Amino acid sequence: MRNGPAWKVRGNHRSLALAMLLGALGLAGCAGNHGAAAQPSLYQQLGGQAGITRFVQAWTTEVGNDARINAAFAHTDMPHLRAQLVNLLGQDSGGPQVYTGPDMYVVHRGMHITNAQWNAFMEDGHKAMQQEHYSDVTQAELLGILLPMKMDIVGH
Numbered sequence: 001m002r003n004g005p006a007w008k009v010r011g012n013h014r015s016l017a018l019a020m021l022l023g024a025l026g027l028a029g030c031a032g033n034h035g036a037a038a039q040p041s042l043y044q045q046l047g048g049q050a051g052i053t054r055f056v057q058a059w060t061t062e063v064g065n066d067a068r069i070n071a072a073f074a075h076t077d078m079p080h081l082r083a084q085l086v087n088l089l090g091q092d093s094g095g096p097q098v099y100t101g102p103d104m105y106v107v108h109r110g111m112h113i114t115n116a117q118w119n120a121f122m123e124d125g126h127k128a129m130q131q132e133h134y135s136d137v138t139q140a141e142l143l144g145i146l147l148p149m150k151m152d153i154v155g156h
């Protein structure tokens with residue numbers, strides 16, 4: 001057979017048509033993503049300034065009630081800490097806030113924060129995320145911001 005089996009020729013044509021269709025859909029998809037219908041940013045998913053403020057309030061309340069770690073915050077200016085956390089999370093989630101405080105290594109250096117303290121702090125954060133009814137995707141994205149900070153915060 002000169003052109004190979006008939007099924008193969010037809011199959012190739014079908015593949016070409018499919019590729020063209022997918023290409024067209026891809027282009028249409030790209031055009032759509034440039035509009036206002038883009039995925040909400042993490043900042044939007046967190047509820048913007050108001051949502052992040054609520055989340056930080058809930059988180060620091062949990063920390064304050066957590067006998068495993070609250071002694072570490074006995075002399076801390078909590079309103080200042082909350083304001084700094086709101087700016088940090090707002091900035092890192094794509095919001096307009098600007099965090100002007102010291103970096104995480106400098107803030108926590110000398111505290112000798114342990115893994116157990118870190119885990120307690122993050123558990124409290126998880127409780128606050130649940131209270132805010134953040135979706136699994138939002139929680140995962142928020143953790144994507146927080147978890148990399150561990151190397152600067154723990155063990156120094």
Ligand code: HEM
Pocket residue numbers: 069072073075076077080081084085088101102107108111113117118121146147149150153
């Ligand atoms: C992702 C986790 C954490 C983040 C994002 C974070 C962030 C911050 C920020 C933004 C400040 C305020 C900085 C300033 O303006 O001076 C701060 C202060 C503080 N952090 Fe953390 N922190 C984290 C984990 C922890 C953990 C696990 C502990 C200990 C259990 C801890 C203990 C403290 C204390 C005691 C202060 C107050 C220091 C002071 O009173 O001057 N932090 N943190």
